[in-house]
Amino acid sequence: MVYRLLADIIIVLHLAFVAFVLLGGFLVLRWRKAVWIHGPAVLWGAVVEWAGWVCPLTPLENWLRLKGQAPGYTGGFVEHYVVPLLYPEALTPAIQVVLGGLVILVNLLVYGYAFRVGRRRAGVPGSSPEDAG
Numbered sequence: 131m132v133y134r135l136l137a138d139i140i141i142v143l144h145l146a147f148v149a150f151v152l153l154g155g156f157l158v159l160r161w162r163k164a165v166w167i168h169g170p171a172v173l174w175g176a177v178v179e180w181a182g183w184v185c186p187l188t189p190l191e192n193w194l195r196l197k198g199q200a201p202g203y204t205g206g207f208v209e210h211y212v213v214p215l216l217y218p219e220a221l222t223p224a225i226q227v228v229l230g231g232l233v234i235l236v237n238l239l240v241y242g243y244a245f246r247v248g249r250r251r252a253g254v255p256g257s258s259p260e261d262a263g
Contacts, residue, residue, distance in 0.1 A: 132198070133194045133195070133197040133199075133200075134194070134195065134198035134200055136194045137191050137194035137195045137198060137200070140190055140191040140194060143187065144188075147171070147175075148175070151168075151171050151174075151175035151233060152175075152233060152236070154167075154171065154172075155168060155236065155240030155241055156240055158240060158244040159240070159243070165244075168237070172233055172234065175233050176230040176231075176233050176234050177230070178230075179227070179229050179230035180226065180227060180230040182223060182226060
């Protein structure tokens, strides 16, 4: 019973990490120092997708499930929990490359916006349309 509960906690943490990787860039708009935590998380998430690696949380969850006499699963967290929700077919390497690229693109856009807003607030010349012309 305890092992199953721990495995469920790992699932929640894993899902929270995935959400943080995807959406955590918006924290940078409010708290600029979040980039020091979020940036490496984005890189990790993209590299895991691009390389086809399995996140270390997946084997931990499976081990806990097996210790709790519940069936584990093969593949990674995304393939097991997220893909069935978002995609009707199995995850392919091409989709993984696209997902990794989207993670980087979305967060670069948010970081760029945060950087521009921060420059405007700091009064840096050339950072607003009025200063450009």
